[in-house]
Amino acid sequence: MELGLSLGDAAKSFEFFPRNSNLNTIATNNTGLGVCMALGINLNGRVQEQVKAPESIHDDSPDTSEETIKTQTRDHLDQRVSLSPPVQLDLLPLYPVPRHTPSHQRPFPWPSDDGSSDKDSSGNMRLPVARGFEVNKTPTAAEEVSSPNSVASSFQMDFSLYMAGNGGKKRDAEATGNDTVDAEDDENGLNSRKKLRLSKEQSAYLEESFKEHNTLNPKQKLALAKQLNLRPRQVEVWFQNRRARTKLKQTEVDCEYLKRCCETLTEENKRLHKELQELRALKKSNPFYMQLPATTLTMCPSCERVATTSTAPPTTTTNTNNTDSNPKATPFSLSRPSFFPFSSTPAQSHQSAAS
DNA sequence: CACCTTGCACGTCTTACCTCA
């Protein structure tokens, strides 16, 4: 996981997930006040997996307890996620991907603009080959054992959910046309509200998709739902929650940054007050010091490097930034340091201070 | 202009999972 932070243009609403951009690229923008953050999964840590069609989908071994299955599945998944180098996630039967295609070049099942790849001759959405994830269904022990080399084969490909439509309540019914699955869920003792965890593979795939598009159009939503064997409503909700959490994290980062800025400014203020007192004391003890040309002191608070710039003689200098109410008595120029937390990124300020 | 649909943000609820005593 990578976390990048930089200043940006507040007017751009901190949109640090620019569409069609690489998430791992830290967005920088020096046009104004703001903070931009990029948060993403390290490419090296991406969950990638090759999925094979399961052959023992409904092989429910009666002697396998649910807890055992869950434990095995969790352990199995954990092992798979930590694979290094990662195995390719090949979930796109309709969009074959070379095994060693870099992850950032792998396409997502976004339908083409004309929708040609997702519709059959009759205009209906074409369902892919039965290859995907069975949501919320843990693999049986028999599946685990039967295909030890196919780590993903434990995922059942059952498109009945998607084909049945389901869709929660009213709006899902709109999208899918019926609420069959809800009834089925109730029959199976599954509350429609019941939260069912997505698999790591599904989450990782959704994350990758989110990098490509942090919002979905209906075609994309349907394609993703098909690809992951999720209900479109689940994909929609996942993206909504993902956006919300992204925004929340961004807010936290913004707050943290502003807090640091405040602290920096407080320190700078203290330092300037102290400097002012010293200069006043110096002026009292050495009045001839007034003949010296005014000087602008600039210090970068991060590296404490001080740049001194002589300006016009005091007789011709008018300094509006002078903190003293009596310019005659204090002909020194104590202008604002060139480093100002809100004017540019710290790195940029550092550069300007150094130059 | 009213009405309807759709998508989204936001807040909240609920549940799975983890940590720790």
Next chain:
DNA sequence: TATGAGGTAAGACGTGCAAGG
């Protein structure tokens, strides 16, 4: 080692708003 409490992350939902037809 087992267990329950508490915290956290995340899936799911209700509601309101805005845009577009």
